[in-house]
Structures are given as structure tokens and as C-alpha cells.
Amino acid sequence: MQVGILGAGQLGQMLALAGYPLGQRFVFLDTGGSPSADIGSILVDPDNQQLESFLGQVDRVTYEFEHLPVDLVREIEKHKPVFPCSRALEICQNRGLEKALFTRLGIPTPEYRLVQSADELEKATRELGQEGQRPVVAKSVTEGYDGKGQAVLRSPEDAAAAWKAIGHPQLIVEAFVDFVREVSMIAVRGQKGEVAFYPMAENHHVEGILRYSLAPLPDLDAAIQQQAENYIQALLQELNYVGVLTLELFQKADGTLVANEMAPRVHNSGHWTQNGAVTSQFENHLRAVAGLPLGSTRALHPTCMLNLIAKTPDLNLVLADENAHLHLYGKEERAGRKLGHINLVGEDALSLVEAVKTLAQALPEAPEPYFSFVSNSECL
Amino acid sequence: MQVGILGAGQLGQMLALAGYPLGQRFVFLDTGGSPSADIGSILVDPDNQQLESFLGQVDRVTYEFEHLPVDLVREIEKHKPVFPCSRALEICQNRGLEKALFTRLGIPTPEYRLVQSADELEKATRELGQEGQRPVVAKSVTEGYDGKGQAVLRSPEDAAAAWKAIGHPQLIVEAFVDFVREVSMIAVRGQKGEVAFYPMAENHHVEGILRYSLAPLPDLDAAIQQQAENYIQALLQELNYVGVLTLELFQKADGTLVANEMAPRVHNSGHWTQNGAVTSQFENHLRAVAGLPLGSTRALHPTCMLNLIAKTPDLNLVLADENAHLHLYGKEERAGRKLGHINLVGEDALSLVEAVKTLAQALPEAPEPYFSFVSNSECL
Numbered sequence: 076m077q078v079g080i081l082g083a084g085q086l087g088q089m090l091a092l093a094g095y096p097l098g099q100r101f102v103f104l105d106t107g108g109s110p111s112a113d114i115g116s117i118l119v120d121p122d123n124q125q126l127e128s129f130l131g132q133v134d135r136v137t138y139e140f141e142h143l144p145v146d147l148v149r150e151i152e153k154h155k156p157v158f159p160c161s162r163a164l165e166i167c168q169n170r171g172l173e174k175a176l177f178t179r180l181g182i183p184t185p186e187y188r189l190v191q192s193a194d195e196l197e198k199a200t201r202e203l204g205q206e207g208q209r210p211v212v213a214k215s216v217t218e219g220y221d222g223k224g225q226a227v228l229r230s231p232e233d234a235a236a237a238w239k240a241i242g243h244p245q246l247i248v249e250a251f252v253d254f255v256r257e258v259s260m261i262a263v264r265g266q267k268g269e270v271a272f273y274p275m276a277e278n279h280h281v282e283g284i285l286r287y288s289l290a291p292l293p294d295l296d297a298a299i300q301q302q303a304e305n306y307i308q309a310l311l312q313e314l315n316y317v318g319v320l321t322l323e324l325f326q327k328a329d330g331t332l333v334a335n336e337m338a339p340r341v342h343n344s345g346h347w348t349q350n351g352a353v354t355s356q357f358e359n360h361l362r363a364v365a366g367l368p369l370g371s372t373r374a375l376h377p378t379c380m381l382n383l384i385a386k387t388p389d390l391n392l393v394l395a396d397e398n399a400h401l402h403l404y405g406k407e408e409r410a411g412r413k414l415g416h417i418n419l420v421g422e423d424a425l426s427l428v429e430a431v432k433t434l435a436q437a438l439p440e441a442p443e444p445y446f447s448f449v450s451n452s453e454c455l
Numbered sequence: 456m457q458v459g460i461l462g463a464g465q466l467g468q469m470l471a472l473a474g475y476p477l478g479q480r481f482v483f484l485d486t487g488g489s490p491s492a493d494i495g496s497i498l499v500d501p502d503n504q505q506l507e508s509f510l511g512q513v514d515r516v517t518y519e520f521e522h523l524p525v526d527l528v529r530e531i532e533k534h535k536p537v538f539p540c541s542r543a544l545e546i547c548q549n550r551g552l553e554k555a556l557f558t559r560l561g562i563p564t565p566e567y568r569l570v571q572s573a574d575e576l577e578k579a580t581r582e583l584g585q586e587g588q589r590p591v592v593a594k595s596v597t598e599g600y601d602g603k604g605q606a607v608l609r610s611p612e613d614a615a616a617a618w619k620a621i622g623h624p625q626l627i628v629e630a631f632v633d634f635v636r637e638v639s640m641i642a643v644r645g646q647k648g649e650v651a652f653y654p655m656a657e658n659h660h661v662e663g664i665l666r667y668s669l670a671p672l673p674d675l676d677a678a679i680q681q682q683a684e685n686y687i688q689a690l691l692q693e694l695n696y697v698g699v700l701t702l703e704l705f706q707k708a709d710g711t712l713v714a715n716e717m718a719p720r721v722h723n724s725g726h727w728t729q730n731g732a733v734t735s736q737f738e739n740h741l742r743a744v745a746g747l748p749l750g751s752t753r754a755l756h757p758t759c760m761l762n763l764i765a766k767t768p769d770l771n772l773v774l775a776d777e778n779a780h781l782h783l784y785g786k787e788e789r790a791g792r793k794l795g796h797i798n799l800v801g802e803d804a805l806s807l808v809e810a811v812k813t814l815a816q817a818l819p820e821a822p823e824p825y826f827s828f829v830s831n832s833e834c835l
Contacts, residue, residue, distance in 0.1 A: 096472070096781055114494065362774065370774065370777060394742065394748045400476075401476055401477060403476060
């Protein structure tokens with residue numbers, strides 16, 4: 076089976092590495108012009124000249140990147156099966172549509188306003204921030220990722236500067252959520268509607284970029300895992316979704332969850348599954364796309380993903396740790412760039428966190444890892 | 456790092472899949488003219504025209520196939536580091552040199568004769584077979600693999616026909632070994648001389664082709680594992696070997712081992728390590744070739760490799776078993792051809808064997824699996 080992938084970055088590369096053993100081969104269509112997947116056949120197509128060639132080479136199509144023209148995906152859907160469908164893509168790339176869907180499906184989400192000017196931004200900041208009592212977050216409605224196109228406003232006076240800095244005609248303004256941690260739920264839905272859920276991960280972001288994800292969580296109430304499964308199940312069903320879907324959530328002190336955003340694809344917070352689950356998110360996505368049975372999402376052992384940003388570490392040092400599994404993407408070093416990740420496995424979550432701290436100290440520019448469950452460790 | 460691989464079959468493909476996450480990229484030199492690796496850059500070079508191009512693209516060189524002209528490898532060694540070295544290759548591709556080395560290093564091996572005519576074959580069969588009391592095995596000294604170029608002679612009268620059937624100017628004739636099972640020891644040696652050993656696997660061949668490998672073995676005495684480690688360690692050291700080496704052995708009823716042959720590469724009987732060991736044989740070979748620290752060879756759980764020969768099974772059926780990990784090579788169906796394998800994992804070796812039997816019944820043309828330890832299961 077020839078699988079077409081829209082986008083050609085590291086997620087596409089890891090999809091291909093997982094798909095080869097299933098007998099799949101890959102053709103990438105890269106509309107941005109700087110592919111890094113470096114596997115399979117890559118059509119670099121910034122001027123939209125190679126769509127016909129792409130369609131002629133593939134049996135079905137998926138994507139590794141949601142910032143794609145929806146019209147392009149709709150056009151592809153006329154010729155080949157596309158999973159997930161263009162409707163999922165359209166909603167995931169527009170924070171306004173996404174929040175409206177969360178609300179309609181009864182999935183808790185922060186209170187929000189859509190604004191189209193600096194004045195409207197100021198008004199929304201005043202209302203949602205309780206007159207400067209609490210910060211709000213403003214984000215471009217479309218195109219933002221990895222913390223780009225976002226600003227935190229501590230008071231209504233920040234509105235003019237934030238409007239200018241983001242530079243987007245429509246923003247979404249979200250009320251502050253008093254959360255204890257960021258978590259993500261990753262699920263996969265097959266073509267017959269069957270669904271499998273991974274155990275949730277705790278995610279540690281710094282300056283909007285994911286640095287650490289750890290799963291499974293030792294202090295996660297089964298009822299909370301179930302609640303997240305219900306939320307993502309509602310989304311999967313509503314969208315008649317096929318493939319891996321990621322739902323990022325905030326968890327509050329009382330344990331309840333508030334949905335932040337979703338991504339219609341394999342996700343950085345699911346990379347731990349490559350070495351920590353029976354079947355990786357990449358393989359499960361491709362099984363779903365190919366109409367094959369889904370694989371088990373069971374965790375094998377606690378696993379922490381450490382992102383390698385900007386600089387490649389000393390491989391001798393990393394690989395000397397028998398619990399470390401290296402995943403480099405083959406990209407040149409550059410400030411803020413995701414160059415790879417390490418999946419560190421452990422016997423139990425607490426000793427794993429200690430090992431993550433030790434390893435992080437030896438990595439260039441790695442922030443101090445923090446996981447909220449450690450502070451509750453007496454209860455574990 | 457650009458790794459050059461001589462040979463471009465499924466072993467090369469699986470090496471590349473394991474090497475991408477280490478940041479490695481691959482250039483294959485295929486001197487046979489029918490590559491199936493289908494990854495990286497492949498130079499098809501039956502007429503020896505592309506060596507210069509190959510050398511210009513690679514930082515170091517390894518091989519996935521030992522039936523290569525030794526002169527070619529010696530030439531490559533003048534320009535780039537080659538691991539394992541050409542001397543290992545030379546010995547492994549000549550059963551006479553191999554047996555002499557085993558003997559010199561004190562590694563038990565069946566009594567043997569080298570013969571160069573049908574008459575000499577008859578004489579050797581008479582001597583080693585105790586005048587027709589016991590069969591002997593005749594093999595071409597070079598070029599044989601997967602049971603090709605071999606014949607079992609039940610009496611000296613079979614000599615003329617066997618000589619003709621094998622059609623090779625020099626044969627090795629080996630005395631019959633009364634063994635209870637075939638096992639293999641796979642080890643990896645790094646550039647600083649450090650060595651890691653995988654737990655031994657039991658191998659089940661049918662008509663010379665490996666069908667099943669299971670590891671670790673529940674009834675294997677630690678002293679026997681240690682003995683096999685000593686044997687392969689002697690070979691690794693003698694050859695100043697870098698990379699994965701495989702030693703196939705017979706185990707006799709008294710538990711002792713007799714060396715059959717070795718292969719200077721990753722091996723079909725080590726495919727179980729992809730899903731059954733902390734670090735696969737493929738990754739460990741590449742770590743050694745790259746001069747990186749070796750990964751742990753510890754088994755995670757009992758794992759059985761089932762080869763998929765000639766026909767591709769129903770993937771829906773295979774993947775419905777959550778313990779089954781599929782590895783297809785992307786090759787067309789053909790009689791006797793290795794198209795892929797399944798790694799089936801289990802909680803314990805005995806229940807794994809039952810699961811292997813069930814799965815094998817559903818596979819096209821799979822022989823009944825047999826593992827010797829099952830008959831001793833009361834003792835486990």
C-alpha cells in the first residue's frame with residue numbers, strides 16, 4: 076500500500092519508519108518547501124504543481140501537519156480516501172470552530188471570546204480577566220503552533236501591544252485556567268468505528284514548546300482517564316474520525332479536566348509510545364488509515380519523552396544509559412528546532428523522574444523537568 | 456552519518472529502519488542486481504561500475520550478506536572503515552576456514568573432511584558415517600545458505616549423486632551430530648572491544664530454511680549460555696570483530712554445544728530482538744559500526760519469530776492478535792522466499808508456544824512448530 080502524507084517533517088518520517096514493517100511505502104507532498112522527512116518519495120510542491128503526480132502514486136492519504144489548505148485536502152478527497160477527513164482538519168485548524176465543537180459536545184473548555192481588533196481584545200481581556208485580576212491568553216484563531224502566535228495578557232492595557240505582536244486579523248481570547256498540570260489524551264479510531272485509548276501523559280512545556288511527556292501517570296484517577304476517554308470519544312464519533320487524534324487538556328486541583336486544543340494527527344506528547352506502549356501511535360495511525368485492526372495501546376512501563384531542542388546531545392552519553400532510546404530526526408541544529416527526542420523508560424514513575432532529571436542535566440539547554448505527581452508522591 | 460551497506464535485501468532494510476533514529480542514513484551497494492531494501496539510496500552495480508560513487512557517499516561500510524567478493528571488501532577497506540573486517544568475511548564464507556578456526560579456538564564442531572571429488576566424498580562418507588551406520592552432511596565449502604548447496608548422505612553409495620547435485624568443486628563433509636535442538640548465540644562487539652550477548656534462541660528449520668526462533672529458553676542452563684558466550688567471545692576477539700556476529704550451534708542431549716556455522720551479520724534467528732529485547736540486533740550492529748555505546752541485550756519477555764515464507768498471510772488476522780508484531784519486507788510472493796516475519800510475544804515460554812501453534816495454523820504453508828523444551832516442561 077502506497078500511503079500519501081501531506082507534510083514531510085519528523086512526524087512523517089516516524090510514520091514511514093513505523094509503516095515499512097506493515098508493508099506500506101510513502102509519498103510525501105510538501106507544500107511548504109523545506110521537507111525533512113528524508114525517507115520515501117518526497118514531492119516538494121510550494122506552487123501546487125504536483126498534485127496530479129502525487130494522486131497517481133498513492134492509494135490513500137493522511138497528514139502529519141494540520142496547517143494545510145483545507146481546499147487542497149477537499150480536492151484530494153475527491154480522488155482518494157483521506158484519513159482523517161477534511162472536516163476534522165478544518166475544525167482543528169480553527170480555534171473558534173474547535174472551541175464551539177467542544178462546547179456543543181459538553182467538553183469543558185476555558186471561557187473564550189473571538190476578537191477582531193485591539194479594542195475588542197482589550198474588552199475581552201477586561202471581561203475574562205476580571206478587570207486585570209487574572210491573566211488571559213490571546214491566540215491567533217488559525218495557524219498557531221508550538222506557542223507561536225500567542226500572548227499572555229496580564230491586564231487590559233497589554234491589549235494594543237499583544238494585538239500588534241500577534242499580527243493576526245482574528246484572535247481567540249481565553250480565560251485563565253488555574254491548572255495543576257497539562258495532560259494529553261491520545262486515541263485512535265479505526266474504519267469500523269473501533270477506538271483504542273492510550274494512557275494519558277503529563278506534559279511539561281517551556282515557552283510554548285513541549286519539553287517532557289511522561290506516561291502512564293501514577294496518580295491519575297481511573298475515573299479521570301475515563302472522563303478524558305469520553306471526551307475524545309465524543310469528538311471521534313462526531314467527526315467520523317479515522318486515525319490518531321490528540322486532545323490536550325488542563326487538569327485542575329480538584330482533578331477535573333478542561334480541554335485546551337486538539338490535533339488531528341500523531342503528536343509529540345505521544346512519542347513515548349514508541350518505546351513505552353505495545354503499539355506506537357505511529358503504527359496505530361497507519362493501521363487505522365489502512366483499515367487494519369488496531370494494536371494494543373497498553374503501556375509496557377513508565378516512559379518519559381525528552382525533546383531535544385536546538386542542539387544535538389553527546390550521543391555517547393545518551394546511549395550509555397540502557398534505558399534511553401534515541402530518536403533523531405536528521406535535522407540541522409537551529410534555535411528552537413525539534414531535532415529529536417529520547418524515550419527514557421523506568422521501573423516506576425518516581426524513579427523514572429529521578430533518571431529524567433539526571434539525564435536532563437547532561438543535555439544541552441534542557442530545562443529542569445517538573446512533574447506534578449512527584450509532590451503527591453507520599454500518596455502513591 | 457552515512458552508512459554504506461553491501462547487499463540490499465531485507466536485512467539491509469531492517470538495519471536502515473533501526474538506524475534512522477540514530478541519525479544515520481544509508482547507501483546500499485547491490486552487486487547481485489535485485490535489491491529489495493527499498494529504502495535509502497541503492498546503487499545497483501552488477502558490473503562493478505559504481506564503487507567510486509558508493510565510496511564517495513559513505514562514512515563507513517558494513518554488510519548484510521556474506522556472499523560478497525572478499526577482494527571487493529578489501530578494496531573498500533583501503534578507503535573507508537569496514538565493520539566487520541574482511542578477514543571475518545573471508546572466514547565466514549568458507550566452511551573450511553571456519554571449521555579450522557573453531558578447532559583452533561577450542562570450539563567443539565562436528566568431525567569433518569574437505570573433499571574435491573566424488574571419490575573423496577565417498578571415502579569421507581564411509582569414514583565419518585561409520586560405513587553407512589550414520590548419515591553425513593555434505594556442503595559446498597563456499598556460497599551455500601538457507602540449505603542450498605547441501606545434501607544428506609545416508610550411505611557411501613549416495614556420494615556420486617550428491618556430488619553431482621551440489622555441483623561445487625570443493626565440499627565439506629560433516630559427521631552426523633545427535634542433537635536435541637538447534638540454537639543460536641548472537642553477540643555484538645563494539646570498537647573498544649566491549650561485548651554484549653543476547654540470550655540464546657532455539658531455532659526450528661524445515662528443509663534448511665529457518666521457520667521459528669524462540670528466546671529466551673526456559674530450560675537453558677546458565678552454564679550453557681555462558682559456554683556459548685565464551686565460544687563467541689573467542690571468535691570476536693580473534694577476529695577483532697566489530698558488529699553483530701551469529702553462531703549457530705547444536706545442543707546435544709547432555710546439554711553440551713557443538714558449533715555448526717557462523718554468520719558475520721545480523722541474523723534471521725535474531726529478529727525476535729526487535730520486539731523482545733531492550734535493543735534490537737539491528738540497532739546494536741549499527742551502534743557498533745558507528746562507534747557508539749552498545750545497548751542492552753536483555754530480553755523483555757519470551758518472544759517467538761515466525762518466518763513468513765512464499766505467501767503473505769491475511770494481515771487482518773495477524774494484527775488482530777495484540778501480541779503479534781508484523782514485519783513485512785515489501786517483497787513479491789515467490790516459492791521459498793522470505794517475505795516477512797511475525798514476532799509473537801508472551802508471558803511465559805510455554806503459553807507462548809501454544810500461541811505460536813494457534814497462529815501458525817492460520818498462516819499459509821506454515822509447518823507445525825516444535826520446541827524441544829516443551830517436552831521437558833514438567834521440569835520448568
